[in-house]
Amino acid sequence: LQRLRAGLSRSSSALGQNLTALIRKRKLDDETLQDLEDILIQADLGVETAVRITERLAKERYDKEIDDVELRTVLAQEIEAVLEPVAKPLAIDPAKSPHVILVVGVNGAGKTTTIGKLAAQFRREGRSVVLGAGDTFRAAAIEQLKIWGERTGATVVAREQGSDASALAFEALQQARAAQADVVMIDTAGRLQNRTELMAELEKIVRVIRKQDETAPHDVLLVLDATTGQNAMNQTEIFRQVCGVTGLAMTKLDGTARGGILVAIAAKHGLPVHVIGVGEGVDDLHPFTASEFARAIVG
Numbered sequence: 001l002q003r004l005r006a007g008l009s010r011s012s013s014a015l016g017q018n019l020t021a022l023i024r025k026r027k028l029d030d031e032t033l034q035d036l037e038d039i040l041i042q043a044d045l046g047v048e049t050a051v052r053i054t055e056r057l058a059k060e061r062y063d064k065e066i067d068d069v070e071l072r073t074v075l076a077q078e079i080e081a082v083l084e085p086v087a088k089p090l091a092i093d094p095a096k097s098p099h100v101i102l103v104v105g106v107n108g109a110g111k112t113t114t115i116g117k118l119a120a121q122f123r124r125e126g127r128s129v130v131l132g133a134g135d136t137f138r139a140a141a142i143e144q145l146k147i148w149g150e151r152t153g154a155t156v157v158a159r160e161q162g163s164d165a166s167a168l169a170f171e172a173l174q175q176a177r178a179a180q181a182d183v184v185m186i187d188t189a190g191r192l193q194n195r196t197e198l199m200a201e202l203e204k205i206v207r208v209i210r211k212q213d214e215t216a217p218h219d220v221l222l223v224l225d226a227t228t229g230q231n232a233m234n235q236t237e238i239f240r241q242v243c244g245v246t247g248l249a250m251t252k253l254d255g256t257a258r259g260g261i262l263v264a265i266a267a268k269h270g271l272p273v274h275v276i277g278v279g280e281g282v283d284d285l286h287p288f289t290a291s292e293f294a295r296a297i298v299g
């Protein structure tokens, strides 16, 4: 929790300072409630959640004095209620050999890094892991994945830059099946510039995966960069249309005051949130827990 708090400190201090300033010597009158709603919207929590929180406070505490601690408690409770239904660990099904995770998201969102961190976690749990370097557009992505492979003891299946991503995915799964690996994670290129191409590429990857295992991919993990705020919301909408996203990872919560966007996305999409990234290091990936996140974010 300490690490998570430290990681989320920029989100929580932005919201926290505003809350502290708001509540100093003030009653919960119309003006304060309106200001509170604005602060919550500004913290990227989403209009729906901001309105619900202020309405609850208006109903329970209108024109009464409220202190900092009480306000934060109510906020944390409401945020936790939004997040609780979506907080789900990434569960590896041991009956699948391998469990196939397709990792999608825009360039720079943190896909390769998240794959590396997850590989380390799965390896620690004693699982065998294969990584498919399916972001064949960027030589750096392929290299980075190979480095994660070396660090974690995961097998990396890669081809040269510019090769066909679906062929790579096919090969990665084939090798993983032959080796009876527990998990295979397939990286992808996230070029949003051309949505038709992106859709065609991801569809093709899914199609070749299903040729070998019609129940796969078992997870389609969308990686979102928290620093992009509302853009992360738009990306969720686009990727849900482009491929069947089954769950979310949100990265870079350490580098932003916009962590509240996770609450807005949860409220709007209801997709499982599996893990959150709070740094570049191998241990900076946490399972997502509603109560911890809610408490960390209100400061």
Ligand code: GDP
Residues within 6 Å of the ligand: 105, 106, 107, 108, 109, 110, 111, 112, 113, 114, 141, 144, 190, 223, 250, 251, 252, 253, 254, 255, 276, 277, 278, 279, 280, 284
């Ligand atoms: P990809 O293009 O989606 O594969 O993104 P990368 O995995 O290459 O990540 C892009 C950059 O973001 C790299 O410099 C990563 O080290 C960095 N990054 C990824 N996750 C996090 C995180 O949780 N926190 C921080 N601060 N940086 C991150």
